Amino acid sequence: MVFNIWHFSALTVFMLIVCFDRTVHAQYYEVHRTKLDQLVWCNTLQAEQYKCLNFTVALERDRALFDDLYFNVTCHLGFNTEECIQLIDSEKAHMMSLDAGEVFIAGRYNSLIPIMQEGLEGGFTNYYAVAVVKQGTIPEVTSIRDLRGKKACFSEVGSQAGWTIPVYMLQKEGGMEIVDCNNHVKSAINFFGKSCAVNSLTNKYNPIGDNSDRLCAICTGKVPGGKCTSADPYAGFEGAFRCLLEAGDVAFLKHTTVNEMIDSKQFKSVTADRFELMCTDGQRRPLSEYRQCNWGLVPSHALVTSSARTSEERKRYQQFLMKAVNLYSSKPVINTTNPLSDKRYDGFNTFDRNSDDKYYDQSQFKDFANPSLDRDQDRYDRFGNTRYNGFANIDSAFGPERNLTEGNDTQLYERFELFESKRYGGRLNLMFQDAARNLVPIKEEDQSFGGYLGHSLGQILEVRQCPVGRMTLCVTSDPELEKCVKMRTALKAQLIKPEMNCYKAHSHINCMQAIQSGVADVTVLDASDVYTAGLRHDLIPFISEIYNLGEPEYYVVALAKEEDPDTELTYLKGKYTCHSGINTAAGWVYPLAYLISNGWIRPYGCDSIRAAAEYFTKSCVPGAISTEYNTGVPYDNMCDLCHGASYRYCRRDASEDYYGHTGAFRCLVEGGGHVAFVKHTTVSENTGGKRREWWARNTLNDDFELLCPDGTRADLKDFKTCNLGKVKANAVVTRGGLGFNETQVNAYMNLFTYAQQYYGRKELDSFGFSMFYSNPPYHDLIFQDATRQLQMIPPEKRRYDLYLGGDFMRARRITDCESGAKRSTISISVVAACVLYLYVYV
Numbered sequence: 001m002v003f004n005i006w007h008f009s010a011l012t013v014f015m016l017i018v019c020f021d022r023t024v025h026a027q028y029y030e031v032h033r034t035k036l037d038q039l040v041w042c043n044t045l046q047a048e049q050y051k052c053l054n055f056t057v058a059l060e061r062d063r064a065l066f067d068d069l070y071f072n073v074t075c076h077l078g079f080n081t082e083e084c085i086q087l088i089d090s091e092k093a094h095m096m097s098l099d100a101g102e103v104f105i106a107g108r109y110n111s112l113i114p115i116m117q118e119g120l121e122g123g124f125t126n127y128y129a130v131a132v133v134k135q136g137t138i139p140e141v142t143s144i145r146d147l148r149g150k151k152a153c154f155s156e157v158g159s160q161a162g163w164t165i166p167v168y169m170l171q172k173e174g175g176m177e178i179v180d181c182n183n184h185v186k187s188a189i190n191f192f193g194k195s196c197a198v199n200s201l202t203n204k205y206n207p208i209g210d211n212s213d214r215l216c217a218i219c220t221g222k223v224p225g226g227k228c229t230s231a232d233p234y235a236g237f238e239g240a241f242r243c244l245l246e247a248g249d250v251a252f253l254k255h256t257t258v259n260e261m262i263d264s265k266q267f268k269s270v271t272a273d274r275f276e277l278m279c280t281d282g283q284r285r286p287l288s289e290y291r292q293c294n295w296g297l298v299p300s301h302a303l304v305t306s307s308a309r310t311s312e313e314r315k316r317y318q319q320f321l322m323k324a325v326n327l328y329s330s331k332p333v334i335n336t337t338n339p340l341s342d343k344r345y346d347g348f349n350t351f352d353r354n355s356d357d358k359y360y361d362q363s364q365f366k367d368f369a370n371p372s373l374d375r376d377q378d379r380y381d382r383f384g385n386t387r388y389n390g391f392a393n394i395d396s397a398f399g400p401e402r403n404l405t406e407g408n409d410t411q412l413y414e415r416f417e418l419f420e421s422k423r424y425g426g427r428l429n430l431m432f433q434d435a436a437r438n439l440v441p442i443k444e445e446d447q448s449f450g451g452y453l454g455h456s457l458g459q460i461l462e463v464r465q466c467p468v469g470r471m472t473l474c475v476t477s478d479p480e481l482e483k484c485v486k487m488r489t490a491l492k493a494q495l496i497k498p499e500m501n502c503y504k505a506h507s508h509i510n511c512m513q514a515i516q517s518g519v520a521d522v523t524v525l526d527a528s529d530v531y532t533a534g535l536r537h538d539l540i541p542f543i544s545e546i547y548n549l550g551e552p553e554y555y556v557v558a559l560a561k562e563e564d565p566d567t568e569l570t571y572l573k574g575k576y577t578c579h580s581g582i583n584t585a586a587g588w589v590y591p592l593a594y595l596i597s598n599g600w601i602r603p604y605g606c607d608s609i610r611a612a613a614e615y616f617t618k619s620c621v622p623g624a625i626s627t628e629y630n631t632g633v634p635y636d637n638m639c640d641l642c643h644g645a646s647y648r649y650c651r652r653d654a655s656e657d658y659y660g661h662t663g664a665f666r667c668l669v670e671g672g673g674h675v676a677f678v679k680h681t682t683v684s685e686n687t688g689g690k691r692r693e694w695w696a697r698n699t700l701n702d703d704f705e706l707l708c709p710d711g712t713r714a715d716l717k718d719f720k721t722c723n724l725g726k727v728k729a730n731a732v733v734t735r736g737g738l739g740f741n742e743t744q745v746n747a748y749m750n751l752f753t754y755a756q757q758y759y760g761r762k763e764l765d766s767f768g769f770s771m772f773y774s775n776p777p778y779h780d781l782i783f784q785d786a787t788r789q790l791q792m793i794p795p796e797k798r799r800y801d802l803y804l805g806g807d808f809m810r811a812r813r814i815t816d817c818e819s820g821a822k823r824s825t826i827s828i829s830v831v832a833a834c835v836l837y838l839y840v841y842v
């Protein structure tokens with residue numbers, strides 16, 4: 001008995017353990033499941049939201065039929081497609097269907113991936129892009145070139161059939177010029193007359209805000225907010241059809257749109273024979289001949305989700321949706337008269353429902369950026385033979401399960417139809433295209449925008465091409481090269497064209513040579529280097545930096561420590577001096593011109609290096625002993641204060657700590673200098689905790705004073721009255737003279753315009769890149785950190801002398817023997833240019 005009780009207790013304990021164990025596991029499982037079972041569908045229209053809600057009702061009703069495949073679908077109404085894409089990207093929503101062109105946007109700029117594609121009538125996963133006109137109208141248009149100036153109706157900017165393909169074809173064969181490498185919308189604005197392409201004024205397609213409203217002119221949405229957005233009645237393929245009917249000359253549609261719209265009975269007394277297709281050769285054909293008369297083939301709409309979903313989760317989505325199609329699609333899938341080609345249809349007979357991974361093989365599309373027609377053909381053949389297997393579930397919709405699943409409940413409620421939209425208030429194509437017949441899973445390795453788009457990606461990229469392929473930026477040090485590479489990556493992320501490359505030269509002069517010879521294309525130079533570049537290397541400035549003056553200028557100031565009252569500008573003999581670099585405007589040309597022309601130091605002809613070397617005791621003048629910048633006698637005391645170790649010592653680039661305006665200031669703060677010649681923003685850029693390196697940590701604005709030309713001192717804020725002159729800001733230069741190419745210069749300007757639009761803010765963006773910021777301990781890499789924006793230099797000022805102005809030219813002549821010697825030739829060429837100018841313009 002004792003034994004029995006013992007036995008019994010042991011059994012109880014055992015049972016308890018087992019039960020407890022199971023409960024814990026079950027709970028865990030439950031939690032896990034619930035999380036996974038949520039599927040938030042993102043919708044962009046109220047009508048779409050209604051349909052989605054109906055879908056959820058149907059799902060709940062039929063929950064049992066889904067077994068393990070069930071998802072608790074909830075519906076979110078987003079503001080527009082862009083918002084939905086972002087919600088899915090941040091995993092606040094999970095799914096939506098997108099046009100092929102939008103799949104590109106969602107995949108390229110966000111991390112969405114397509115996991116299923118709509119299967120259309122006949123089992124196809126492609127449709128044709130067509131141009132539709134009203135029968136007998138615009139007879140003067142006999143080739144697509146003649147579409148110039150016509151009123152066009154696009155479904156929306158970014159849509160594959162309704163935007164990209166027409167723009168692609170017109171660029172290729174219709175004479176549409178590329179107006180702006182980074183905004184192809186402008187090409188269409190320039191080509192067409194008043195038209196409707198919704199979203200042509202949104203930030204995404206109008207990043208610098210200078211699009212004209214021509215492609216919104218005939219849209220009819222309500223102002224504000226509704227016109228020319230996806231809420232416009234002319235938005236989408238249906239909207240483009242409506243636009244054609246009411247206002248346009250030509251509409252860019254799917255080959256099925258016209259019939260869908262006629263069938264929807266929204267337009268009384270409108271019949272399909274009132275429309276015809278316009279082929280790319282200019283011919284007109286009846287609507288039914290879209291196979292012979294189309295503008296291109298487009299992958300059907302795709303369902304996208306976040307790439308963060310695991311492959312298991314994606315499979316579950318696919319299975320769930322296939323089951324949903326199975327239950328909620330009653331439209332006939334297959335018609336034996338195949339709309340595309342009989343060959344492809346053969347595949348149907350070879351279908352094998354047990355084979356999940358034999359849908360199709362797209363491995364030949366891996367190199368998606370280089371599409372070819374051959375491969376395209378290949379795709380069809382493959383599609384015909386194997387892709388069809390994806391339809392494993394179609395069959396069941398008509399098989400015995402169908403009768404089982406429907407039971408005779410069918411009589412009790414209205415059936416939910418996945419691929420039908422008209423009962424939700426007149427709009428078509430809600431959640432899915434109404435032309436869809438089923439959903440085809442995309443194989444895992446093709447679940448990327450490139451894998452799905454195949455050759456269509458080529459068209460998208462082609463439309464964004466730029467006649468100028470690349471722009472090589474020349475830099476002079478490793479830290480600059482590193483920043484340049486970061487900038488290149490950042491620009492690439494935004495697809496900014498032309499592509500930027502980086503080239504490191506050993507000096508600014510070497511950069512000038514590289515640009516002149518075509519090895520590089522642009523570099524950013526100090527005013528005084530702009531002079532050298534123009535005079536000796538035929539380079540022209542075309543973009544300038546703007547600091548806090550609102551004009552591309554700054555003041556040259558002389559700084560001293562407040563605690564050192566003995567230093568004054570009129571008597572610097574024997575002092576220690578800090579200069580941004582040899583032959584820089586603020587660090588050399590202006591101070592030396594001042595000292596020499598006022599007779600404070602002996603000029604030695606025009607040998608300013610000797611003048612300085614004999615007058616100052618020690619200095620840091622980066623570049624002073626470089627044979628590139630000083631062809632005369634080297635004076636070692638000109639580098640005595642410099643800080644750079646080994647090869648960096650006294651180099652005229654960012655590798656020398658005391659190079660540049662901030663470097664000269666640092667030389668004053670910690671290097672023993674009595675005076676530093678810098679630009680008026682330098683102190684405030686570096687004091688008061690703005691720079692965290694030790695040398696700047698405890699410096700304050702009022703530790704320093706300005707030295708005025710009259711020998712007095714002034715507060716830092718008085719730079720406008722106490723300075724050595726005003727000089728032009730640093731500028732971006734490129735080839736002028738015989739190497740000048742206007743297309744290139746315009747493309748470079750365009751690149752910098754968009755670059756600063758995306759990366760011109762002071763705060764670091766998500767890529768950790770800002771053009772006008774340099775990672776400590778460096779400063780002023782490529783661009784000055786004080787830059788607030790870049791400004792295009794007007795064409796009539798794109799010459800070094802015209803850009804720099806008379807004051808600078810005089811100052812430089814005082815300090816530079818070479819320019820002095822060449823003065824006569826410059827004057828002659830300037831005179832000649834002026835005469836030519838007068839001759840041309842009078």
Ligand SMILES: *[C@@H]1O[C@H](CO)[C@@H](O)[C@H](O)[C@H]1NC(C)=O
Nearest residue numbers: 037038060063071072073074
């Ligand atoms: C589905 O999810 C929503 C939101 O989480 C919840 O309120 C609802 O009860 C769930 N429905 C089912 C049937 O689980």
Ligand SMILES: *[C@@H]1O[C@H](CO)[C@@H](O)[C@H](O)[C@H]1NC(C)=O
Nearest residue numbers: 121332334335336337338339
């Ligand atoms: C199916 O093919 C027949 C011709 O065989 C055609 O008359 C009919 O309109 C087609 N049906 C659909 C839905 O395309």
Ligand SMILES: *[C@@H]1O[C@H](CO)[C@@H](O)[C@H](O)[C@H]1NC(C)=O
Nearest residue numbers: 398399400401402403404406
């Ligand atoms: C399914 O139901 C349809 C009528 O709704 C009937 O014609 C068909 O024969 C049924 N199929 C089976 C396998 O019972």
Ligand SMILES: *[C@@H]1O[C@H](CO)[C@@H](O)[C@H](O)[C@H]1NC(C)=O
Nearest residue numbers: 403406407408409410411412
């Ligand atoms: C529903 O099914 C039952 C048998 O399961 C049958 O007797 C009844 O006639 C059916 N009703 C309809 C409307 O088909």
Ligand SMILES: *[C@@H]1O[C@H](CO)[C@@H](O)[C@H](O)[C@H]1NC(C)=O
Nearest residue numbers: 050054414415416417423424
């Ligand atoms: C779906 O919603 C619409 C209105 O939003 C309604 O008329 C319809 O009956 C609902 N049910 C189904 C199954 O479509």
Ligand SMILES: *[C@@H]1O[C@H](CO)[C@@H](O)[C@H](O)[C@H]1NC(C)=O
Nearest residue numbers: 467468469740741742743744
């Ligand atoms: C200008 O540059 C473009 C692109 O680099 C080139 O295609 C074009 O031929 C050049 N024009 C001249 C006049 O050299």
